Amino acid sequence: MKKKQPNEQRITVLYARLSRDDEKEGISGSIQNQKAILEKFAADNHLPNPRFMFDDGYSGVTFARPAFMEIMELAEQGLVANLVVKDHSRLGRNRLVVGQLLEEDFVRLNIRYIAIMDNIDTANGVSDIVPMQDLFNEWHAKNTSDKVRRVMQSRGNAGIPLTTSAPYGYKKSPEDKNKWIVDEPATEIVRQIFQLSISGLGPTQIAKKLRSEGVMTPSEYFQSVGINCPTKPPAHPCNWSSGTVAGILDRQEYVGDTINFRTCRQSFKLKKQLDRPQEEWKVFPDTHPAIIDRETFTIVQNLRQHRRRPNRTGIVSMFSGLLYCADCGEKLYYGSSKSSKQPQAYFFCSSYRKNSNVCSAHYIRESVVGQLVLEGLQRLLWYIQVYEKRFAQEQMERFGLQEKKELTAKRRELDKAKQRVAEIDQLIQKSYEDMTKGLLSEERFATLTVSLENEQRQLKVDIPALENSLNATADKADDLQKFIQRARQVTRLTELTPEIVHEFIDKIVVSKPEKIDGKRHQQVDIYYSTIGLWTAPEPETLEREYMAYYQAMQKRKKRTA
Structure with a gap:
């Protein structure tokens, strides 16, 4: 008591x-x-x-x-x-x-x-x-x-940033508090974090590296330059956390975009912020200077989707998160062997590890994966550089597109559907007026109205599908062009880097090994970004075409000499 x-x-x-x-x-x-x-x-x-x-x-x-x-x-x-x-x-x-x-x-x-x-x-x-x-x-x-919410909605819809303070790497402009300018000391750290991510390090490893280098955390940095920050500095100096690093890697603002309505509250009584679905965000492109280019940001997001854990030696493979089992569809885990003087890194089916009765190991060495990916990319990049138009045409046909002609036809179909929806409203209104004047019977008006409303209802269902199809068609054509442009920039590929791998490779599907004539054979399918599975022409064809290409280049050099 x-x-x-x-x-x-x-x-x-x-x-x-x-x-x-x-x-x-x-x-x-x-x-x-x-x-x-x-x-x-x-x-x-x-x-x-x-x-x-x-x-x-x-x-x-x-x-x-x-x-x-x-x-x-x-x-x-x-x-x-x-x-x-x-x-x-x-x-x-x-x-x-x-x-x-x-x-x-x-x-x-x-x-x-x-x-x-x-x-x-x-x-x-x-x-x-x-x-x-x-x-x-x-x-x-x-x-x-x-x-307050109405004011914030108005500001947010006008493209004014709704955040109280600018993200780490930016500061508010002295002339206009609604504009962000680059904060150079912090910007260098942001760029370093993105480069470390591309090099293969995860948020935890990046945080550890920043701690070891004595880099101030964002809250410590804001405090040092006299900027109010809602987050308190860590108890121990330079104590970066993986969450802070992940938050920086996920911020689209670093490519120059303003993102509003990212969060919301369930009630005015509840102060906890809830994340909105990404489709509900309001994105305003190129509103402030970019710290990270869009290509780098996209690569990092792809890397973040494929979670890469270090093995017991602390090494992270550039292929982690990309390999999948052809039989069960699960990811392949990364591991290494201690049985030899030079440990061999390898991948094996995650389902097999959990339950050996579910699937087989699908064992494949990392070095073999690297060799196959390097050779596959070399063939693909060479083919694009030599036969760019032919490659583009092959891919467009594969997508089932006929470039501008089909895009125009889809736009025409969409416009026609939208126009018909508006016409039906006018027809129903005109029919109602005819009925009130005695020019149309009530029975006939009812039958006509039901028919027109059914047609309109179906059109309203079809229009979103047409818009999605049109957008998908345009996006695929645009993505293919970007893929080709990037491939042309890689003139000589002699070794793989995490950036190259995650920029060009979508996934790698590994089949279980088979013994044929006493030799081990294993099917490995490489799915490339944008274009998916690509099969190179036969080696004889490639060799013949390469010789023709080489001879043409020699003749061109002689003419210009």
């Missing part, structure tokens, strides 16, 4: 609260003004042991406020005799919680509650009108929240 404290030891809490919205009231609602009113009231009414406590910058809809939580801890110890506020809304604007406090908690804890301006004193009983005041206080909070 809780020990009851003597009355002379119990305190009178003079509590003040001020939210960001309350600051608009000026000095009348300030903490200092509330303090003066509370102290005078306590002195005039001879309330014992007054102690002033306040929460500055906290909304009334939440009760997770530092000072208020401390008050309740003292109350549970029996140390609070009176709780005095300037007006009832200072206690809070959540009617359910305030009602719980007044009707149960303060009674149980033997606390006298006084709201000076609202003439509330629980020593005289709680008036029936108090719950109505609580309701109005909550309405006020909701109304304020709605106004």
Whole structure:
């Protein structure tokens, strides 16, 4: 049983609260003004042991406020005799919680509650009108929240960044606080993080490297340059976390885009931010200088999709996350053997590791994968550089496209469908007018309307499919062109890098090995980004075409000499 404290030891809490919205009231609602009113009231009414406590910058809809939580801890110890506020809304604007406090908690804890301006004193009983005041206080909070949300929606739809502070790597422009400019010292760290990711390191390994180099965390850096940051600096200097690194790698803002409406709240009473689906984001391209080019950002996102864990030696393979089992469809794990003087790194089926009865090992050495990928890429890149138009035509035909002709036909079909939907509305309206004039019977009007509405309903179903098909067609043609342009830049590929692998390779499907004529054979299918599975022409054909290409180049050199 809780020990009851003597009355002379119990305190009178003079509590003040001020939210960001309350600051608009000026000095009348300030903490200092509330303090003066509370102290005078306590002195005039001879309330014992007054102690002033306040929460500055906290909304009334939440009760997770530092000072208020401390008050309740003292109350549970029996140390609070009176709780005095300037007006009832200072206690809070959540009617359910305030009602719980007044009707149960303060009674149980033997606390006298006084709201000076609202003439509330629980020593005289709680008036029936108090719950109505609580309701109005909550309405006020909701109304304020709605106004703020509408303002934020308007700003967000106009492309104005909704973040309180600029992301690490940027700073607000002195001329326009809604514009971001590059912050060079932080920008170098951001670029380093992206390059480390491309080199094959994961967020945890990158964080470890930054710690070892003594690089300040974003919150430490902001503090060092005098910028307010909602995140507190870590207890230990330069203590980067994998979450901080991952957050930087995921931020599309680094390519120069403004991203609004990335998060939302379920209710004005709940302050927790929830992530919105990506399709609900509002993206405004090229609104500020880019720190990371779009190609690099795309490669990093692809790397992030294929989680790469180091093996027991701490090594991460550039192929981790790309290899799949041809039989069960699961990923192949990365491992290494300790049985020899030179450990062999290899991949094996994850299903087999969990249950050997489900699948077979599909064992393949990393060196073999590297050799196959290098040779495959060399053939593909050479083929594109020598036969670019032919390659593009082959891929377009494979996609089932006829370039501009089919795109034009799809656009025409889409426009026709949209026009017909509008025409049906006019026809129904015209038919209704004819019926009211006696030119069309009600039966005929009903039959005609049903027919037209069915046609319109089907068109409205077809239009999104047509738009998606048109967008997909345009995107594939555009992606193919970008793939070819990038392939032309890689003039001589002699070794693989994580950047090259994840830029050009989508996945690698490994079949189980088979013995043919006493020799081990294993099918490995390489699926390239954008184009999927590609089979090179027969070696004899390639050799013949290469010789023709080489001779043509020699003749061209002689003519220009």
